[in-house]
Amino acid sequence: MRRLAAPLGLLLALLLCLPGGVPASALPGVEASDYGAGAAQGTDSYWPLDGNGGTDARHYDVRVRYDFASGRLRGRTAITMTATADLRSFSLDLLLPTTGVKVDGRKARFRTSGKHELRVRPKTPIAAGQAFRVVVRYAGKPGEHRYAGERNWLASRSEVVAMNQPHMAPWWFPSNDHPSDKATFDVRVTVPKGKQVVGNGVRVSRKVKRGLATTHWRMSDPMATYLAFFAAGRYVIDQGTTAAGIPYYNAVSRGLEPKLRGYVRGQLARTGAITDWLQTQLGPYPFATTGGLVTGLDVGFALENQSRPTYGGWIYPGVIVHELAHQWFGDSVAVQRWRDIWLNEGFATYMEAAYAAAHGGPSVVAYLDKMYDRECTFPASDFWRLDIADPGADHIFDEAVYDRGAMTVAALGNRIGFDELATLLRKWVADHHDGNATVEQFEALAESVSGEELDGFFAAWLREGKVPPATLANGLQNVTCG
Numbered sequence: 323m324r325r326l327a328a329p330l331g332l333l334l335a336l337l338l339c340l341p342g343g344v345p346a347s348a349l350p351g352v353e354a355s356d357y358g359a360g361a362a363q364g365t366d367s368y369w370p371l372d373g374n375g376g377t378d379a380r381h382y383d384v385r386v387r388y389d390f391a392s393g394r395l396r397g398r399t400a401i402t403m404t405a406t407a408d409l410r411s412f413s414l415d416l417l418l419p420t421t422g423v424k425v426d427g428r429k430a431r432f433r434t435s436g437k438h439e440l441r442v443r444p445k446t447p448i449a450a451g452q453a454f455r456v457v458v459r460y461a462g463k464p465g466e467h468r469y470a471g472e473r474n475w476l477a478s479r480s481e482v483v484a485m486n487q488p489h490m491a492p493w494w495f496p497s498n499d500h501p502s503d504k505a506t507f508d509v510r511v512t513v514p515k516g517k518q519v520v521g522n523g524v525r526v527s528r529k530v531k532r533g534l535a536t537t538h539w540r541m542s543d544p545m546a547t548y549l550a551f552f553a554a555g556r557y558v559i560d561q562g563t564t565a566a567g568i569p570y571y572n573a574v575s576r577g578l579e580p581k582l583r584g585y586v587r588g589q590l591a592r593t594g595a596i597t598d599w600l601q602t603q604l605g606p607y608p609f610a611t612t613g614g615l616v617t618g619l620d621v622g623f624a625l626e627n628q629s630r631p632t633y634g635g636w637i638y639p640g641v642i643v644h645e646l647a648h649q650w651f652g653d654s655v656a657v658q659r660w661r662d663i664w665l666n667e668g669f670a671t672y673m674e675a676a677y678a679a680a681h682g683g684p685s686v687v688a689y690l691d692k693m694y695d696r697e698c699t700f701p702a703s704d705f706w707r708l709d710i711a712d713p714g715a716d717h718i719f720d721e722a723v724y725d726r727g728a729m730t731v732a733a734l735g736n737r738i739g740f741d742e743l744a745t746l747l748r749k750w751v752a753d754h755h756d757g758n759a760t761v762e763q764f765e766a767l768a769e770s771v772s773g774e775e776l777d778g779f780f781a782a783w784l785r786e787g788k789v790p791p792a793t794l795a796n797g798l799q800n801v802t803c804g
């Protein structure tokens with residue numbers, strides 16, 4: 323995610339109620355760990371209700387129909403899951419009212435709290451290790467729901483885009499809503515035939531029937547639920563193949579004024595070259611297609627939806643680099659816990675600096691020195707005080723996670739050498755391709771690749787909550803404070 327720069331960004335963020343709400347507490351009336359009942363809670367300390375126990379989602383087949391005039395969404399989602407415990411019942415995360423549930427073709431009992439948890443009791447218990455298919459039918463107005471302080475539905479009477487972080491799925495499909503449970507996706511969205519639908523991955527088909535068009539998108543690589551998106555509206559589409567051979571699909575809203583639309587289309591067209599450049603730095607692009615979407619809706623942030631980031635009309639090259647860098651850092655290698663957010667935001671922000679350096683801007687070391695020089699004179703600021711290896715649910719998108727996070731990566735290059743850093747980053751994304759990882763795993767790999775003891779370095783930059791002294795050990799050369 324990248325927020326629009328302040329002050330307009332702050333204003334929009336306030337208006338839009340962006341993420342960073344209060345963690346939800348345990349839900350009364352939902353059993354947490356009864357024998358034979360999959361837990362309604364996951365394991366994330368920041369948002370305990372995210373995800374569930376006892377099930378592992380493998381594939382989502384999401385079918386939704388959206389009515390622009392009423393803001394109503396009707397859905398039928400089939401999830402192929404594996405039981406990881408003997409289950410008498412299990413939970414899914416969904417905000418919309420449920421109208422029916424089947425497990426392996428048989429009607430199942432269900433109850434909803436109306437607040438994020440859907441409890442399902444199949445006719446017969448499910449044994450650990452067994453694969454099963456749950457089909458959920460649901461309908462409601464996503465715009466009326468909130469969770470963890472977030473109201474994430476972004477729509478007008480002519481355009482809609484499901485994009486947000488750390489939560490989005492519960493507004494439009496049931497899931498184990500946590501990045502640690504990735505799955506593949508087929509998504510079919512039905513809207514009036516005058517509109518187009520854009521989603522993740524490859525567009526499989528578009529079928530028109532009685533004034534409605536159903537568009538089918540497929541993501542064949544495992545994907546975190548919050549990275550699944552769809553947008554519907556009227557778009558200018560640019561398709562082709564990057565110089566390195568990756569198919570791209572770019573969409574720009576016709577809701578933008580023609581002049582702005584032309585500018586935006588030119589910016590988004592940089593996607594191919596930037597994807598190709600990132601490959602030269604990080605190794606093969608992790609997915610089958612690239613691209614992006616610029617919505618005409620007022621959005622104060624961009625988001626790294628897998629294979630197809632979404633932007634607002636304020637798109638610029640740095641934010642494209644950021645969201646595309648997330649395809650490696652955040653999407654292919656997803657966080658194991660939300661506290662690992664530095665692995666997403668610090669690294670994507672670092673790649674912005676690296677891209678600038680490779681395209682006529684200041685070197686990464688100059689970037690680091692300048693940032694250090696600017697920030698070190700405010701030693702008591704949140705910029706230095708926050709533990710960015712465990713920032714807390716209210717602070718995962720703080721400036722410190724992004725900018726001090728990026729400085730940490732740059733300083734690591736200074737400390738171990740930039741060739742070693744390049745090797746480390748490539749090995750990191752290769753080792754955890756299509757998977758999940760933790761900050762501690764990155765620290766261990768950095769030590770193993772460099773052959774250096776880096777506990778002090780990471781403590782100083784990530785955890786100690788004060789300005790790292792300008793020492794060689796901290797990757798700071800030729801810079802002093804003040």
Ligand SMILES: [Zn+2]
Pocket residue numbers: 323324644648666667670
């Ligand atoms: Zn980001």
